[in-house]
Amino acid sequence: MKIRIINKSEHELPHYETDASAGMDLRANIEEPITLKPLERAIIKTGLYMELPIGFEAQVRPRSGLAAKKGITVLNAPGTIDADYRGEVGVILVNLSNSDFTIENGERIAQMVIAKHERAEWEVVEELSETLRGAGGFGSTGVK
Numbered sequence: 001m002k003i004r005i006i007n008k009s010e011h012e013l014p015h016y017e018t019d020a021s022a023g024m025d026l027r028a029n030i031e032e033p034i035t036l037k038p039l040e041r042a043i044i045k046t047g048l049y050m051e052l053p054i055g056f057e058a059q060v061r062p063r064s065g066l067a068a069k070k071g072i073t074v075l076n077a078p079g080t081i082d083a084d085y086r087g088e089v090g091v092i093l094v095n096l097s098n099s100d101f102t103i104e105n106g107e108r109i110a111q112m113v114i115a116k117h118e119r120a121e122w123e124v125v126e127e128l129s130e131t132l133r134g135a136g137g138f139g140s141t142g143v144k
Contacts, residue, residue: 001053003114008088009047011106023061023111026091028103035102036095041075043090044109052083052114059113060091066109071097074110081112 007013014024028034029047036042052058060079066072075092091110095101103109133141 001056001114003053004051006049007047008049011047014048014112023113025063025108026060026089026110026112028105028107028109030103030105033102033104035100036072036093037100038095038098041092041094043092044103046089046091048089049086050081050089051086052081054083055116055118056083057081057115057117058089059115060089061111061113063108063111070101071095071099072101072109078113 005013009027009029011027011029014026016024026046026048028044030044034042034044050058058081060074060077060081062073062077072093072095075094079092081089089112093103093109
């Protein structure tokens with residue numbers, strides 16, 4: 001699949017690191033470092049603008065290494081970039097650690113997965129089909 005993209009950053013385009021990778025890393029495109037204090041959040045720009053085909057979205061997800069090692073994650077994970085959005089891609093990062101974290105220009109801050117999606121059409125009914133689970137939710141299938 002080809003996706004039209006404008007890169008206004010000085011960084012390489014997002015790319016797959018391995019043949020089996022689902023996501024591509026997004027890099028910070030900032031003029032000077034940004035420090036996030038504990039529980040602080042910020043929108044970090046990437047310098048990227050995309051034109052996704054209708055029926056697809058770009059999902060912005062945390063990088064597992066940043067989350068596990070530094071406590072930095074994407075606040076609205078996964079963030080969605082819709083096919084009709086033409087603005088700059090930004091990533092909402094939050095610092096869930098107890099220490100300050102400084103984001104440098106060019107740093108890999110998140111990953112992006114291109115995903116196909118369907119559009120739903122509601123059908124209003126009076127009852128739903130029965131299942132073994134029924135209305136059980138939030139832990140209803142057991143602990144182990």
